[in-house]
Amino acid sequence: MSRNIAIIGSGFLGLTLALRFAEQGNRVTVFESASEIGGLASAWEIGDLVWDKHYHVTLLSDSFTRKIVEEIGLADEFEWVETKTGFYTDGRLVSMSNTLEFLQFPPLDLISKFRLGGTIFYAARVKDWKALEKISVEDWLTKLSGKKTFEKMWKPLLKAKLGEAYKETSAAFIWATIQRMYAARNSGLKREMFGYVRGGYARVLERFGEHLQAKGVEIRLNCKVLATEFTENIEKNLNVIYEKISENSVSSVAEKFDKIILTCPSNIAAKICPQLTENEKTKLENIKYQGIVCASVLMKKSLSNFYVTNITDETPFTGIIEMSALVDKTEFGGNALVYLPKYVAPDDELFEKTDAEIEEIFINELEKMYPHFSRKDVLAFKISRVRNVFPIPTLNYSANVPDVKTSLENVFIVNSAQITNGTLNVNETVQLAEKFFENHLRN
Numbered sequence: 241m242s243r244n245i246a247i248i249g250s251g252f253l254g255l256t257l258a259l260r261f262a263e264q265g266n267r268v269t270v271f272e273s274a275s276e277i278g279g280l281a282s283a284w285e286i287g288d289l290v291w292d293k294h295y296h297v298t299l300l301s302d303s304f305t306r307k308i309v310e311e312i313g314l315a316d317e318f319e320w321v322e323t324k325t326g327f328y329t330d331g332r333l334v335s336m337s338n339t340l341e342f343l344q345f346p347p348l349d350l351i352s353k354f355r356l357g358g359t360i361f362y363a364a365r366v367k368d369w370k371a372l373e374k375i376s377v378e379d380w381l382t383k384l385s386g387k388k389t390f391e392k393m394w395k396p397l398l399k400a401k402l403g404e405a406y407k408e409t410s411a412a413f414i415w416a417t418i419q420r421m422y423a424a425r426n427s428g429l430k431r432e433m434f435g436y437v438r439g440g441y442a443r444v445l446e447r448f449g450e451h452l453q454a455k456g457v458e459i460r461l462n463c464k465v466l467a468t469e470f471t472e473n474i475e476k477n478l479n480v481i482y483e484k485i486s487e488n489s490v491s492s493v494a495e496k497f498d499k500i501i502l503t504c505p506s507n508i509a510a511k512i513c514p515q516l517t518e519n520e521k522t523k524l525e526n527i528k529y530q531g532i533v534c535a536s537v538l539m540k541k542s543l544s545n546f547y548v549t550n551i552t553d554e555t556p557f558t559g560i561i562e563m564s565a566l567v568d569k570t571e572f573g574g575n576a577l578v579y580l581p582k583y584v585a586p587d588d589e590l591f592e593k594t595d596a597e598i599e600e601i602f603i604n605e606l607e608k609m610y611p612h613f614s615r616k617d618v619l620a621f622k623i624s625r626v627r628n629v630f631p632i633p634t635l636n637y638s639a640n641v642p643d644v645k646t647s648l649e650n651v652f653i654v655n656s657a658q659i660t661n662g663t664l665n666v667n668e669t670v671q672l673a674e675k676f677f678e679n680h681l682r683n
């Protein structure tokens with residue numbers, strides 16, 4: 241039987257679900273508050289270039305991402321590249337892309353290096369991730385690597401992604417990160433190959449949108465969902481109430497559906513569904529998110545040949561991702577594209593700073609770090625701010641995850657909070673969509 245289905249959010253989760261429902265012959269409407277599809281993976285203009293708002297890479301082992309890209313007809317458009325990793329530590333930039341470089345790595349003595357290597361080797365082989373949810377990441381890594389290595393290496397790396405929330409984070413976080421790193425190596429090749437689709441996510445999303453439209457999916461941009469409403473008089477009614485934003489007006493509309501699937505962050509889902517039980521709302525609101533302020537910098541010259549530069553010193557940004565060390569520079573008009581992410585709590589004061597203030601702080605730091613860098617070479621600088629990027633995997637996280645099925649008949653909440661044994665990436669997102677479609681939503 242064909243049903244009328246509303247999907248809230250057009251990130252990879254919403255788009256994958258829309259595809260599967262449409263393939264079943266349902267009528268599918270996707271509501272998206274932004275003016276384009278793709279959510280965290282969406283693209284924007286920087287200078288005269290269109291590229292991903294946030295740095296994105298695909299691993300050879302990302303079978304779910306690759307399958308979707310294949311379904312929309314872009315499988316042959318992947319480029320696979322062997323990348324290099326750098327470390328900025330004690331005011332120096334060093335390469336750490338192979339075992340020899342690891343052994344020569346200056347800030348750690350030989351014993352600390354063996355303990356660090358041993359920790360990674362051991363973590364890659366642990367199967368029982370649930371047991372790791374009971375231990376804090378700090379305690380676990382200190383036990384395995386020693387206090388010195390924890391302070392010098394692990395702590396700055398954890399803080400780079402989690403800020404002060406690393407103190408509440410379980411060891412399952414670092415386990416999942418190491419698992420993903422190893423998956424890249426275990427996919428047949430011993431080398432770590434990173435991939436991208438020529439044209440970036442702008443191209444993938446454009447094709448995904450066309451593919452969905454060809455299957456009859458209606459995508460409504462600039463439509464912010466305010467609430468879902470369940471009424472029961474003579475018959476049961478399930479409504480989506482949304483705000484349609486156009487150039488000169490904002491109008492509020494209610495529309496009836498048979499099924500509603502929310503893919504937005506949990507705290508937003510709690511607001512959109514006021515009829516959930518208090519217990520359900522509390523569970524959703526208790527999911528603690530990490531946010532990001534992420535600068536894209538288009539510049540005439542490269543900073544380095546490292547795709548990722550990890551930083552263990554105190555700097556205003558928490559890593560450097562040089563897209564042009566992965567992507568052919570012809571995609572960027574011969575220029576270099578660098579991302580400067582700073583992961584922060586959703587209420588961090590950095591969100592209140594102006595673009596000009598952030599640009600000044602970040603560019604100043606680049607000048608200190610890279611003697612050959614000059615601000616005159618910056619062609620464009622653009623900042624993305626997102627308050628809810630990924631949930632912090634706190635102790636016993638999986639036991640407290642809200643269920644996808646809610647107490648409201650035919651209302652489901654599926655989002656990254658339900659990724660319990662992985663990191664946030666498109667592959668996990670698509671896998672989550674496929675799994676929930678199979679288990680809960682197919683019928």
Ligand SMILES: Cc1cc2nc3c(=O)[nH]c(=O)nc-3n(C[C@H](O)[C@H](O)[C@H](O)COP(=O)(O)OP(=O)(O)OC[C@H]3O[C@@H](n4cnc5c(N)ncnc54)[C@H](O)[C@@H]3O)c2cc1C
Nearest residue numbers: 249251252253273279280281294296297464465504665666
């Ligand atoms: C800095 C950064 C780097 C990343 N790097 C990689 C990488 O290298 N490789 C990789 O595979 N993945 C990477 N990711 C992760 C990847 O982007 C995510 O896994 C994926 O995009 C999540 O998709 P989603 O649909 O779950 O969520 P989202 O993309 O957040 O989608 C949710 C959508 O819901 C919409 N929405 C919210 N509220 C409402 C409302 N009330 N009404 C209507 N719409 C609403 C939002 O606008 C958004 O479009 C990265 C992410 C970031 C931020």
